[in-house]
Structures are given as structure tokens and as C-alpha cells.
Amino acid sequence: MIAKPKGTYDILPNESPKWAKLEDTIRKICKLFNYKEIRTPIFESSEVFHRDQNDTSDMVTKETYDFKDRSDRGITLRPEGTAGVARAFVENKLYVDNPVSKLFYMGPMFRYERPQKGRNRQFNQFGVEALGSDSPLIDVEVISLGATLIRALGLKDVTVKINSLGDEESRTAYKNVLIEHFSKYKNDLCSDCLNRLEKNPLRILDCKVDRDKEFFKTAPKINQYLNDYSKNRFNDVLEGLDLIGLKYVIDDNLVRGLDYYSHTVFELEVNIPEFGAQNVIGAGGRYDNLIKDLDGPDIQGVGMAFGLERLLLAANYAGKKLAKEDQIHIYFISLGKRAAQESIKQANICRIGGLSCEMDFKERGIKAQFKEADKYNARFTCILGDDELNNFKINIKDNLTDEQETISLYDVYPYVINKLNQVNNPCGSCKLKENNDEKSTN
Numbered sequence: 001m002i003a004k005p006k007g008t009y010d011i012l013p014n015e016s017p018k019w020a021k022l023e024d025t026i027r028k029i030c031k032l033f034n035y036k037e038i039r040t041p042i043f044e045s046s047e048v049f050h051r052d053q054n055d056t057s058d059m060v061t062k063e064t065y066d067f068k069d070r071s072d073r074g075i076t077l078r079p080e081g082t083a084g085v086a087r088a089f090v091e092n093k094l095y096v097d098n099p100v101s102k103l104f105y106m107g108p109m110f111r112y113e114r115p116q117k118g119r120n121r122q123f124n125q126f127g128v129e130a131l132g133s134d135s136p137l138i139d140v141e142v143i144s145l146g147a148t149l150i151r152a153l154g155l156k157d158v159t160v161k162i163n164s165l166g167d168e169e170s171r172t173a174y175k176n177v178l179i180e181h182f183s184k185y186k187n188d189l190c191s192d193c194l195n196r197l198e199k200n201p202l203r204i205l206d207c208k209v210d211r212d213k214e215f216f217k218t219a220p221k222i223n224q225y226l227n228d229y230s231k232n233r234f235n236d237v238l239e240g241l242d243l244i245g246l247k248y249v250i251d252d253n254l255v256r257g258l259d260y261y262s263h264t265v266f267e268l269e270v271n272i273p274e275f276g277a278q279n280v281i282g283a284g285g286r287y288d289n290l291i292k293d294l295d296g297p298d299i300q301g302v303g304m305a306f307g308l309e310r311l312l313l314a315a316n317y318a319g320k321k322l323a324k325e326d327q328i329h330i331y332f333i334s335l336g337k338r339a340a341q342e343s344i345k346q347a348n349i350c351r352i353g354g355l356s357c358e359m360d361f362k363e364r365g366i367k368a369q370f371k372e373a374d375k376y377n378a379r380f381t382c383i384l385g386d387d388e389l390n391n392f393k394i395n396i397k398d399n400l401t402d403e404q405e406t407i408s409l410y411d412v413y414p415y416v417i418n419k420l421n422q423v424n425n426p427c428g429s430c431k432l433k434e435n436n437d438e439k440s441t442n
């Protein structure tokens with residue numbers, strides 16, 4: 001038996017309705033915020049992710065799946081969505097028609113990480129990117145979209161952690177004092193941090209190895225080095241969050257694990273004990289140079305991504321039922337070849353009319369077919385044998401009310417539709433009232 005690669009998993013048919021429901025919820029929320037879907041390749045030219053020799057992020061230096069294709073081109077499986085979306089934005093000149101492009105994506109990402117609960121080598125992300133505006137309010141909108149999604153999944157205990165990395169000038173000032181600070185502890189730094197000290201000292205603050213050491217805690221904080229523009233911009237973001245009533249915690253150690261960020265960075269954390277270190281379910285920030293680095297115009301962006309696996313685990317923890325148990329409308333039980341032929345005919349008519357149907361394809365006995373109807377949670381069971389066929393009749397049972405009737409073979413579809421309408425609207429005259437109610441709640 002060939003097993004799946006380490007760090008991957010199968011989404012089996014009993015799990016997939018939850019995924020579909022989650023994706024559906026995400027799409028609805030993106031519509032509320034007017035973000036449009038973009039689908040980019042799952043592999044890109046390696047330069048899309050390996051742009052900068054000085055990139056010190058773990059994701060870029062240690063976790064990408066890189067390979068040569070048969071024509072010796074450098075290819076990388078996407079470890080995240082932002083760089084690919086930025087590449088597509090530049091290549092397709094999306095900035096020409098729209099001053100601001102608000103985009104979302106969903107799909108598999110690949111990182112060679114140590115697999116554990118909520119951390120996989122192939123995982124799925126939902127992400128948004130808003131490109132073309134440097135307004136602090138669009139940062140607020142992105143964070144608010146994330147919070148709306150979390151609320152829709154029934155999670156209440158969420159913390160928005162936020163920080164500002166400032167603009168280039170502020171970061172350069174800060175990097176210099178960090179170099180000065182950490183250089184005093186060269187002998188105590190892990191080998192990665194020694195490298196970061198030379199290439200990007202900010203990244204040291206994201207180190208999981210050195211994090212608890214004393215000299216780490218005494219390191220200078222970025223907020224003391226933000227210039228006036230960066231400080232004001234950060235205040236505007238915080239004020240915007242206050243305006244929409246979104247609570248946040250300023251975390252001055254938050255630098256995020258990717259090198260492209262400037263100004264706002266944030267993480268959305270859930271308080272779920274089993275999550276341990278994987279309690280960050282979504283994160284993002286502003287990137288002012290990425291589009292330029294990919295040979296595009298001087299256009300800024302801000303975005304955020306969630307791990308869908310973590311969202312599902314969190315929704316599960318919050319007790320949110322993401323998908324009702326699957327139900328089909330009709331199961332056709334057939335006894336004999338003629339009955340099976342009539343069943344596929346009837347099923348076809350019903351399916352065209354929008355009813356989901358199933359039937360037996362293994363010539364099983366009546367008991368096994370009843371069992372299967374039960375397994376599929378069929379609302380109606382139709383039973384068809386030679387006797388019924390000879391009289392152009394069919395037995396139909398409503399499994400909700402246990403009502404059983406023999407009806408004309410030609411009436412299956414209208415009969416079921418009528419019954420379904422009765423349940424949704426038990427009293428025909430209520431139709432008007434329902435419409436009025438709808439209007440008054442709008």
C-alpha cells in the first residue's frame with residue numbers, strides 16, 4: 001500500500017460537507033466586503049518567492065518545495081498566496097482599471113514544516129489582498145473582515161494582536177539599535193539569529209529558540225523608533241478599529257515571519273488549549289514594496305490569510321455545526337431489472353427538477369436497499385416492483401412523517417415537491433405574511 005506523504009491528509013466524503021460550508025461562509029463574507037476571487041497557479045517561478053538573497057524568513061529559507069521542471073526551470077510550490085497574487089496583479093496590470101483591487105483566494109499551500117496538529121505540509125489558506133490604497137482604513141477593513149469571519153464561525157474568544165513596523169526610515173533606525181543590542185550577546189544567539197543579525201535583525205524578534213532569553217526581553221521596542229508619519233498612521237489604524245468597536249492588544253514584539261511587511265502587522269489568536277503553539281488562526285499585514293519588487297508600479301497592499309484547517313478545528317471547538325448531516329430527497333428501491341430501469345428514469349426526471357436522488361446499482365435485496373436509503377438520510381423512499389409497474393403505480397414513503405401512499409408513477413416529482421413545500425410553509429396562506437415579515441426585517 002502506498003501511503004500519503006508526511007504532513008498531508010485526505011479530506012474524505014464525510015468531512016467534505018464541512019469544508020464546502022466553510023468555503024461558502026467565506027465567499028458570503030467576501031461578498032459583504034466586496035472582495036473578488038482570484039485563482040493563481042499553485043506553482044510559480046521560484047523567483048516569485050525567492051526574490052531577495054537577504055530574505056531571512058523561515059518560510060522562504062527553509063520551507064519551500066523547490067524543484068526543476070523537465071526544461072530545467074526553477075519552480076516553487078506556493079508556500080503562501082500573497083506573492084503569487086502580487087505577481088498576477090503586476091502581470092495582468094490589474095491596477096489599470098481599478099484604483100483599488102480587493103481580491104480573495106482559497107486553496108492549497110505547501111511548506112516543509114514539522115507536521116503537528118494544525119500544522120501540515122500541504123494546508124489550505126483563505127486570504128485577502130487589497131492592493132492600491134495606503135489608507136489606514138483599508139487595514140481596518142481587512143482586520144474587520146477577518147473578525148467577521150471568526151464571529152460567523154461562532155468563535156468569541158479571539159484576540160487581535162497588532163503592531164506597526166513603520167516605514168523604511170523607521171525600520172532602518174530600529175534595525176541599527178537592534179544590531180547594537182544583540183551584538184552584545186553574539187555568543188548566546190542561535191545560529192539562525194547570528195545570520196539574521198547580519199541580514200535582518202528584526203527577524204530575531206520572531207525567533208522561537210531565543211525568545212525566552214533575558215537579553216531578548218530587554219531588547220529595544222519598535223514603537224520608540226517610529227517616525228511621525230509611521231506613528232500617526234498606526235494611530236489612525238487603531239482609531240479605525242475603535243470606531244468599529246473591534247478590540248485589540250498592541251504587541252510590540254510582533255514582527256511576523258515574513259520579510260515583506262511594513263507598517264501594520266497583526267495576528268488573530270484563539271484561546272483554545274489544545275491548539276498550543278498553533279493558536280494563531282489568521283494573520284497579515286501591510287506590504288509597501290512587494291509589488292515594486294516584482295517589477296510592478298509603486299503600489300502598496302495589505303492582506304491577511306487564515307489556515308482553513310485551523311478555522312475548522314476552531315469552529316468545531318466553538319461547537320458550530322458547519323454542515324448539517326447530508327440528506328438526499330429520494331431513494332428509489334427497485335426489485336428486478338424493469339423496476340431498476342424505471343427508477344433511473346424517474347430519478348432523472350426528479351434530478352432535472354432539482355431533487356437529489358439515489359438508487360440501487362448492485363441488484364441487492366429490499367432490506368439492503370432500505371438500509372442504504374437510511375444511510376443516505378433519504379427524505380422519501382420510493383418502492384417499485386413488478387406489481388406496481390404493471391399498474392403504473394409506485395409506493396412512496398415520507399420518512400419525516402412516516403406517511404406512506406401508493407401514487408401514480410407519473411406523479412413522483414409533483415408529489416415530492418408538494419410535500420417539501422408543505423413543510424417549508426405549513427399553511428399556504430402564510431406566504432403573504434412571510435413576504436411581509438421579510439420586508440420588515442430588512
Ligand code: HAM
Nearest residue numbers: 080082118119120123281282283284285303304305307
Ligand atoms: P502566515 O502567517 O504565514 O501568513 O500564514 C497565515 C495562516 O496560515 C496562519 O495563521 C495559519 O493559520 C495558516 N498556516 C500557516 N502555515 C501553516 C501550516 N503549515 N499548516 C496549517 N496552517 C498553516 C501568510 O501566509 C501571509 N501570506 C498572510 C498575508 C496575506 N499577509 C499579507 N497578506
